[in-house]
Amino acid sequence: MQLNSKKRVVITGMGVISTFGFNIKDFWENIKIGKNNFAKIKSFDVSKFEKKIGGEIQNFDVEAFFPGDNEVKKMGRAKQYALSSALDCLRDANIIDDSNRLKIYDNFRVGVVAGSTFGESPTLQNIVDNYLAKGIKEIPTDLYEDFQLSSVTQTVAAKFKLFGCNMMIPNACAAGLYSIGFAYNCLSKGAEDAMIAGGVDAFSRTGLAGFSRIGAITSEVPRPFSKNRSGMLPGEGAGFVFMETEESALKRNAKIYAEVVGYGQSCDANDITAPDCNGLSSAIVNALKTAHLTPSKISYISAHGTGTRVNDPVEVNGFTHVFGNILPKIPISSLKALTGHTMGAASAIETVASIMSIKNQYIIPTYNFVEKDPECDIDCVPNVGRAMPIDFVLKTALAFGGNNAALILRKYK
């Protein structure tokens, strides 16, 4: 699908909650170092699970973001991540005052859009635990309210009084990118003045059980594009970007990280779990069309790169369809070797990392790489980061249901 661009859209703020940090600075410094942060899952009982390791955030305290706010403390973890990441993002954009209220824009012209795969799954676990332990009568009704996926975007909007359009797009593991693409579309045609967009997911019992049973989880660490890769590790977190028109950003003298120049999406309509390279290439082609770019202009690709046997070659085939002979010259890396697969948050967090790559002219490598796979014959920036000129970045995401998205970011000039 191709979206028409009218106004230039720029990114002027970012926020992230990840096993690699709770703000942009820490996140960037830590992913550059690339320490292994995977650990035994603590948020629920994994004694009956075959796989017990993941990229779980284990030292997060929402009090640090919202001191004394008892309402936020009671919320499910997905909402806590989303709110904290959004707060960091809005502060980074210098758009809110000390009371967390918008200080520049008309509240009704700033929208919220987010994506997720499993939503408020810790609350679901709480519901089920209560149901099994005490019966349905004893399930606190506020848990059901907290479990509603729509409550994530609604809570962000209510907390910061962002009263423009409000959308939750739960397009699985590509959800974050769908949200950023939606915001880009809204802003480029002038439907809103500014938007906060991103993705969030909290560690989930259902996710761990399900991905284990379909054989997608590795027993060691994720090794995207490596010959001996054996799967992904689930993770969690949130990533948000503040997007506005270039005109507005210049008017308020905002720092501009990058420009969004193209977005495309597609649906494989083929298989509910297995990806299809044609769907991905179609999304990339659509993104290039909206950006009015030829493939040779892309400096770097931030891949979906889950590290599963199935995903990585399909993704490489999708890239090959679009980039052909020039593909080996384009560095391609995957952050999931570090963060694990943070589901609906993944493509948003990886967009944040891509923007930092543009800002710092430095590519985060594909860590844990061991040996080249002939089926993934690409320059995956193995294990060592690379300083190089980065002008245009392509960020891709694939998801359950055959949902594909591609976003093109440009160094702001």
Added chain:
Amino acid sequence: MENPIVITGMGVVSSYGVGNDVYSKLYNENFSTIKKSSNTFNNESFLEAPVESFNVEEILGKKGLRVNDRITILLSVSLELLYKNFMKTSNGSSNVYKSEEQSILIGTSGPIQSILDFDLQAYKDPLFVQPGFFPNIVYCSTASYGAIRKSIKGGCITLINGDTSSLDAVIMGFEYLRNNSSKIIICGGVEELLNIHLKQNDNKSEKPLGEGAFVFFLETLADAKKRNASIFGEVLEYSTLFCPDLQLGATKNLSYLKNKVGQEMLDSVKYIFTNKPDSSYFKNDFTKNVKIKTIEDKIGFLGPLSGAAHLASLIVDKEILSGDISLILNQDKNGNCTSLLIKKY
């Protein structure tokens, strides 16, 4: 508008039954399907408006049904009816539009029953959860299965925005067409009743819940004419925002809508379909003769699905004549507010 966007098909599964004709007949007879549930909650019976069982295989065939959950089946049946009755092809798919030219947008609260069932199993024994059912717990699975079934490759979007979800799916589809992002849009919503009735638990006002699926084709008038499609109405304009103060939200929403279409257009509105029929705060923006309509008293409280159900009702409502302008205004209790202006053909 230079190239108006029109509604050219409708597929309905509701507590009135399967199909548009039965919906039209019973809606216009003001028939109510709300009845006492055969289940009980806290040892008390409650009211609901379920879709009664029907022969799914007869409509969908056997393929895929083993792993499809109830909400996916409801949506799939509505899609099948939509294509079969309004695409005018022999194979039930579109041979007018390429797969890449079609996009699907579905509003819902998601496959909650599947998620609950799966987590119950994961709690008891995670080694024995059914892998074939795992995709069903992903929120976008319902629309994705629909896309697979009908080979829709342009885009597949699920929206979960509370009680404006399905209406938001229609307005987003409207925007896709305005941007030339797709040639034809399949949009609407789906909702299911839950076995363990968490919603009933949450539903403090004790409104009887309903379920079903309502989907529509949207395309440009020029394209619709080219393929000699049936035309039910024209989507004129919309407005959407979020405001926890529902009164302020509705006022702002309608003022934005007025900025887009002008006071004269709002003055011409004859009917308002809303999920907040008891709220009087938005009526002042219209002439005294405007008539408020809702469907909750007939087929139950549909939550995220109500916007799409209102659109279907507007289309079949015999009181509403060709050329009449109607407004659908839906609000979620937490603040989402969406309005949509429709001219009936």
